[in-house]
Amino acid sequence: MAKKVNIQVLSELAAHQEPYDGRMPLAAGHRMCIGCGIPPIVNEVLLAINKPTVVSTATGCLEVTTGVYPYTAWNVPWIHVNFQSAAAVIGGAEAAYNVLKKKGLYDKDVEFVAFGGDGGSYDIGFQSLSATVERGHNFLYVCYNNEGYQNTGYQKSSATPVGAYTKTTPVGKAKVGKEGPRKDLTMIMAAHGMPYVAQASPHIYRDLYNKVKKAMTFKGPKFINAIQPCTLSWRFAPEDTLRLAKLAVETRYWPVYEVIDGKYWKVNIKPKRPKPIEDYIAAQPRWKHVLKYPEILEQIQKEIDDKWNHLLALEEASKILAEREGVDYDALFALPKEEESTK
Amino acid sequence: MGYELKKWNEIPIGAIVDEAGSSMINDTGSWRILRPITHFDKCTHCLICWIFCPDDSIPSSPEERYETDFDYCKGCGICAVECPYDAIEMVPEMEVKLKELEG
Numbered sequence: 001m002a003k004k005v006n007i008q009v010l011s012e013l014a015a016h017q018e019p020y021d022g023r024m025p026l027a028a029g030h031r032m033c034i035g036c037g038i039p040p041i042v043n044e045v046l047l048a049i050n051k052p053t054v055v056s057t058a059t060g061c062l063e064v065t066t067g068v069y070p071y072t073a074w075n076v077p078w079i080h081v082n083f084q085s086a087a088a089v090i091g092g093a094e095a096a097y098n099v100l101k102k103k104g105l106y107d108k109d110v111e112f113v114a115f116g117g118d119g120g121s122y123d124i125g126f127q128s129l130s131a132t133v134e135r136g137h138n139f140l141y142v143c144y145n146n147e148g149y150q151n152t153g154y155q156k157s158s159a160t161p162v163g164a165y166t167k168t169t170p171v172g173k174a175k176v177g178k179e180g181p182r183k184d185l186t187m188i189m190a191a192h193g194m195p196y197v198a199q200a201s202p203h204i205y206r207d208l209y210n211k212v213k214k215a216m217t218f219k220g221p222k223f224i225n226a227i228q229p230c231t232l233s234w235r236f237a238p239e240d241t242l243r244l245a246k247l248a249v250e251t252r253y254w255p256v257y258e259v260i261d262g263k264y265w266k267v268n269i270k271p272k273r274p275k276p277i278e279d280y281i282a283a284q285p286r287w288k289h290v291l292k293y294p295e296i297l298e299q300i301q302k303e304i305d306d307k308w309n310h311l312l313a314l315e316e317a318s319k320i321l322a323e324r325e326g327v328d329y330d331a332l333f334a335l336p337k338e339e340e341s342t343k
Numbered sequence: 344m345g346y347e348l349k350k351w352n353e354i355p356i357g358a359i360v361d362e363a364g365s366s367m368i369n370d371t372g373s374w375r376i377l378r379p380i381t382h383f384d385k386c387t388h389c390l391i392c393w394i395f396c397p398d399d400s401i402p403s404s405p406e407e408r409y410e411t412d413f414d415y416c417k418g419c420g421i422c423a424v425e426c427p428y429d430a431i432e433m434v435p436e437m438e439v440k441l442k443e444l445e446g
Binding site: 069243 | 349354358360362363364365366367368369370371374388389390391393394395396397398399400402403404405406412414415417418419420421423424425433
C-alpha cells in the first residue's frame with residue numbers, strides 16, 4: 001500500500017460524517033446529472049458546519065432531484081418551499097426555534113442554512129432574501145451559481161454572463177447571446193452590511209471550509225456565493241465540472257473573496273499569472289461562439305479586470321479603514337481557533 | 344428496487360418524508376457508462392476524490408478511502424480527473440460486465 005498522505009482538512013471533514021453514519025449529508029441515490037457540481041457544495045458546507053442543521057431549499061435543480069416523493073436524499077431536516085421563499089422560510093424556522101428555546105422547550109444548538117440556485121437568489125428569491133437579511137435572522141444562505149435556470153432547460157437569469165447562449169437568448173445574426181453583463185449579487189449582499197459575505201468555489205474546498213467555519217462564528221445573516229459549473233447546460237464533459245470551477249478562479253472570472261460587516265474586504269486567492277479568459281470560454285460550448293466576436297471578448301475582459309481592480313482597491317481601502325478605526329485587520333479575517341483548543 | 348406506493352390514508356399530513364436519506368433505494372449505478380477502477384497501490388488516501396464525489400459513492404473514514412460503491416456511482420469521472428496520483432482509471436462498463444459474464 002502506498003504511503004498515507006492525508007490532507008488534514010479533508011481528514012477533519014471526514015470525521016464530521018459521524019452523525020450521518022459515516023456517509024455524506026446528501027445521501028446517494030439522488031437524481032442529479034452525472035458530474036453535477038451541486039453535491040460537493042452542499043456536502044462541503046454541511047460537513048463544515050458540523051452541528052445539527054435545518055435546511056431549506058428554493059425550487060431548483062437541488063430541490064427537484066433530492067426530493068422526489070416519497071423519497072428524500074437529505075440526511076438533515078429539510079424544508080422544501082416554493083421558488084421565492086427559501087430565505088423567508090428559514091428565517092421563520094429560526095424565529096420559531098428562538099421562541100421554543102426561550103420557553104425552555106428545546107435546548108439544542110441548531111444552525112439554519114438555506115440553499116438556492118442563481119434563479120432563486122439573483123432573480124425570483126431576491127426580495128425574500130434581502131428582507132430576511134434586513135430582519136437580521138441568524139442563518140446562512142448559500143447560492144450555488146450555475147448562471148441560468150438549468151432545471152427548466154437553461155433559460156437566461158441575471159447571473160448569465162454577456163454573450164452566453166441560453167434558450168431565451170439565442171445566437172444569430174441579429175443578436176449574440178445575452179446582452180449586458182451579469183449582476184453581482186455578492187456585492188449587493190455586502191451592501192446590506194450583513195456580518196459575513198463571501199464568494200467561493202467548490203474546487204478550493206479548504207477555502208470554502210474556512211469560510212463556512214468563519215461564517216458560523218457570526219450571529220446574524222451570512223451569505224456565500226459559490227460557482228457551480230453545469231455540465232448539462234454549459235455543455236462540457238461531466239468529468240470537467242471541478243476543473244472549470246478551478247479555471248473560473250484562475251482566470252479571475254470568479255474572484256474568491258470575503259467581506260465582514262460590509263466594510264472590510266479581503267481577496268483570498270490572487271492568481272499571480274491569471275490564465276486568459278479565452279481558456280475558460282473555450283471550455284464551454286455554450287459560450288464558445290464569442291471567441292469569434294472580438295468586441296464581446298473585449299467587453300468580458302474589461303468587466304473582469306474592472307471588477308478585479310475594484311476588489312483590490314476595496315481591500316486596500318479596508319486596511320486603511322481598519323487602521324483608522326483601530327481594528328486589527330488580520331485578526332478580523334483569522335480563523336476561529338477556540339474550538340480546536342477545547343477538543 | 345422496490346417501489347411501494349402508499350395508499351391515500353397512509354400518506355403523512357403535508358407529504359412529510361419521515362425517513363432520512365431514503366433515496367438510497369434508487370440504484371443510480373445503472374446510469375454508468377464508464378467505471379472508475381481504483382488502483383490501491385497508487386492511492387494515498389488523501390480523500391480528494393471523496394470530497395468531490397457528487398454521488399456519495401466513495402465511502403471514507405478519516406484515515407482511509409474504501410472501494411467505490413458501484414450501486415450509486417454514476418461514472419462521471421470527476422474522481423479520475425481530480426486524483427493527484429492518477430490512481431483512478433475509467434474503463435468502459437461494458438468490458439467489466441462482459442468479463443463478469445465470461446468468468
